[in-house]
Amino acid sequence: MSLLVSAAFAALLALPSFSEKIPITLDIVNAFGAPDGFNRSMVTANGTYPGPLITATKGDTLVVTVNNLLDDSSMRLSTSLDFDGLWVNTPDAFNEGSSFVTTCPIAPNASYTYTVPLVDNQTGTFWYHSQLSVQYVDGLRGALIVYDPDDPLKDLYDVDDENTIWQVGDWWHNSTLPMLAGYVATGIVPVSDSGTFNGVGRYNGGPEVPFFVVNVVQGTRYRFRIINTSARNVFTMSIDSHNMTIIETDGTATSPMTVNSIDMLAGQRHSVVVEANQPVANYWINAPYVGGSPARNLNQNATLSRAILRYAGAPEEDPSSPMSLGPADEDLNALVEANLRPLVAAPAPEADINVTLNLVVTAGKAQWNVNNVSYLAPEVPTLLKILDGANSTDDFNVTENTFVFPPNKIVQVIFPPSEDDEEHPFHLHGNNFWLIKSNSSEELNTENPIKRDVAGVGSTGTIMRFSTANPGPWFFHCHIFWHLQAGLATVMASGLDETRKEVHPTQAWNDLCPAYEALPPELQ
Template identity: 30%
Template sequence: MAETIFNFMLSFSSVPRGCYWPEQASISQARKAMDRVKLSPSPVLLEDNIDFRVKRVQYQMVITINGRTPGPTILAQQGDTIIVELKNSLFVENVAIHWHGIRQIGTPWSDGTAGVTQCPILPGETFTYKFVVDKAGTYLYHGHYGMQRTDGLYGSIQVSVPDGITEPFAYDYDQSIILTDWYHKSSTEQAIGLSSKPFGWIGEPQSLLIQGRGTFNCSTLNSLAIVPGLCNTSNPECSPYVLTVVPGKVYRLRISSLTSLSAFNFEIEGHNMTVVESDGNYVEPFIIKNLNIYSGETYSVLVKADQDSSRNYWATSNVVSRKPQTPTGLAIFNYYQNDPQKLPPTMPTTGPLWNDSDYRLAQSIAIKARQGYIHPPPRSSDRVIILLNTQNQIDGYLHWAVNNVSFTLPSTPYLIALKDKLGYGKGKFDPNNDPKKYNLIDPIMKNTVPVHPYAWTALRFRANNPGVWAFHCHIEAHLFMGMGVVFEEGVNKVGKLPLSITGCGKSKVYYRP
C-alpha cells in the first residue's frame, strides 16, 4: 500500500475534430494514403507508441488534462491511496472530476459530483482529491460539472491486485481502451439547445472515437461551414488508433465507454474475446465475437493474437440501440513486424443489427459472477424503490424526470446541506411476479447497468457506505435535463467535512473560517 500523487492541470487545448475522409473515398483509396506512412512498430501495447501531429483538419477547443485527451491513465495497486492535485486552468468554467466506480468508503466528499458531494472548483483554484482504491479492477474518471465529459475530460484507472495475489486468469499484456462519441458542437452549445424553447436536441454524434481518434463523414461539410480543402485522403498523418500485438501473446483489453449518447458494439475482426471482468468484479468467463457496452461500463476481455500474423485486422465500434448515422469507429489491430499503418485488406466489420435488442439483452443476462468471487445479495429487501424514467414538458421546456420529478442541482451540495444487479426483463415491470425471476445465486456486482428499450433492470444493494450518492442516467443530455436522483445514506455517520469542498450556496456562511 502506498500513496501516489498525480498532478492534473485542466486547460483548453486546440485539437483536431477528426481525420476527414470524403464519403466517396473508398477504403482502398484510404489504404493507398496510409501505405505511405512508415513508422517504427512497437512489440507491446503502448498508449503513446506513435506521436501524431495531425494537420489540415478541423480544430476545436476541448478540455485536456496535462495537455491531452483522453487524460493520463492512473495506475495503482489495491489498497493504495490516490492523491490528485487538480488545477483548474480553464478560463471561465467551473469543474469537478468524478472517480467512476471507486467506492469512496470513508471519503464521500471525494466522489467528485458537483452539487452533490462538493462545490465546483472555480477557475484558477486547486483542489485535492484523496481516496483509497479498495478493489482491483477497471475504473474511469470524468468531468461531472455540466456536460464537460463531452468536451474530452476523461481517462482510465487501472487497479492491480496486491503483491502475492494472483488473478483468476492469465495474460501477457494489459491495455486500456476508451470508446467515446464526438460532437463538433461544444458542451456549452449543446446545453443551450437542450435548455431552450424551442427545444434543440443534440442530434447524432459526428464521429466515434477509439482512444481519442476517429473519422468524420465529409458529406456534411457544407452544413458545418468547415474551411474548404480540409477534406482529403492524402494526409499521411490521418490514421486510426493502432493496437500492436505480438503473435501468440494474450492481451487483457480494458474496454470502457464514456459516450455522451451512444451505445456501442465493439469487435476485433477475426478474433474472439473472453469476458473476465466488469466494473471491478470478476466474471464467469464467456466467449463473445463482439461486445455490447454502454456509457459508464468497463469490461476486461482476453484476446489471443492467434490469427494470420502477416496482415493487420480491424477493431471497430458501431452504434446500437439507435439507428446509426455516424461512420464506424476504426482502429488497427496490428501484428508486430507488420507496418502499423498498413490498413487491413478487408472491409471493417459492421456488427449486429442496431435494433436487435434481444441480442443485447442476452449478453446482459449471460454475465454472472465468477465462481469463488460471488457476493450473494440479501435474500430479501427492507425497502423496494421503483424508479420510472419519463419525458415531460414544463412551460414549453422539455425535461427528463424520475418518478415525475426533474432533478436539479442545489446551490449548496447535498453532502453539506444534510451534514447488485439482480436481473433484466422486457416490458412493464410487474412487482408481484418479476421479482421471482431475480438471480439471487451469482449476480454480478456493477456500478453501471443498461436499461434496455421498453424494459427494466433490477438492482439490490446494502446501505453500508454513509454519504450522499448520485444515481443517474449516464447519457449526458438525459442527466443535464433531470434524469437523476440522490441517495442519502447515514449522513450523520459521516466524519467532519473538509473545508475544501465548501464555498458555494449556504456553505459560504456555515463554513466561514
C-alpha cells in the same frame, strides 16, 4: 495551447508505484486539438484527449491535485472531477467529486486535492471525468486502472499494461454551451459527429486521420480493458476473426465468458482476454455506435469508428477486409448481460426496502422525470445540508429527488418496463449494486448476480439492489449526461446521523462553495 499527444507522459503516470500514496497532478486547461481531424478548442487534463492515464495498485491512496486553468469562455470555466466506479467510504464522501451532491465545483484559477483511498481491496477498470454539467463532452475524461498483483485470473493472459487500454467515446465538433442551449430549446439530444478510439476518429467528409493501432505478437494473450467514456453513445465492440473472453465487468472479476461482440453503454467497462492466434496480418477492431438519428448530423458514420489490431510482422497498412459493423448474424455470439456471473459466486442479500423508479420524458422538452420529479442541482450540496442537520426527505428541495434510507439495509430499486426506445445507463456513485434483473432478459437472478455500477434501464425493466452499509449521499443517475442535465437523476442518501459522525471535511473543501458562489455566472 496545443493538444499534446503525449504517450510518453501518459506512460510516466502509468508506471507502478511502491508508495501507498499516488500523487497525481492534473492541470485542467483549454487546448486545441483535432481527434477526428476537425480542429476545436477543448477542455483537457494536461493538454491531452483522453487525459493522462492514472494507475494504482490495490490498497493505494490516490492524491489527485486538480489545478483549474480554464480560460475559454465558450465552455464552462469551473470544473469538478469524478472517479467513476471507485467505492468511496463514508469518511471520504466529501472527496467524491459530484457537483452539488458531495461538493461544489472548483472555480477558475483555483486548485483542489482529492484524496481517495482505494478501499475494500477494490481493483479493476475505471475512469475519471468532469462531473459538472456536460463538461466532459468537451474532452475532460481519461482512464483509471487499479491493478491487482494477486489477480485470480492472471493465468489467462500474458500482457496487461498501458498499451492494452481501449477508450471509446463520442465526439462533438461544437462546444457544449451552444449544444446544451439547443437541447433545452428543442428537447432533441445532440447527435455526435464521430466516435473515437483512444482519442482518434473520423467523420464523413473529414480527413483520413490514421486509425489507432493496437500492436500484438502472435501467440500472446492480451487483457484489453475497454471503457465507454461516452456521454451518450452505445458502442458495439468486436475484432475480426477473434473472440473475446470477458473476465471483468465494472471492477468485478467475472466468470470467464467467451463472446465475439459486446454492447457497452455509456460509463460501462469490461476486461476481455484476446489471444493473438490468427495468421500475421492486420485485423479491424470494430467499434460502431448508436446514439440518436444520423439524419440529425450528417457528419456521423459509425462504420468509421474503429482501430487496427496489427500483428508483429504485418505491413503498416489498413486491413484488406471490408469495414463491417461486426460479426454477421449467423456468426454472432454477442454478450447477453443477464448471463454474466461473478468469479466468486454469492447470493444477493434479501431486500429490506423496495423503491420503484418510473422514468418519463416530457414531450418536446429537455425534461426527464423520475417519479414525476425532474432533478435540479441545489445551490447547497446535499452533503453540506446533511452535515448542517438535514434529517429526512422533507429537509431537501423536492427537485433534489433525494431518497433517505436508514443505514445497514438492502434497498431494492425496481425500474418498470419503459416505452422509451432508448436504454438508459443508470450509474450509482461511491458503491456498486447487485443486478437482479438485467434489461437484456426476463430472468431474475438472486443466487449469483453480477455486481456492477452501470446497468441499462429500458423496455423490459431492471431490478438492482444496493447496501446502505456505507452511509452518505450518493448520486444515482443516467450516464447519458444530456439526460442527467435534463433531470434524469436521484440522490440515494443513507445513514444521515452516521454521515454527520464520520464525515469531517477539510478547510479546502469548506472553501469551495463560497468561492464558487461568489463567481459571476459566466465564470461558473
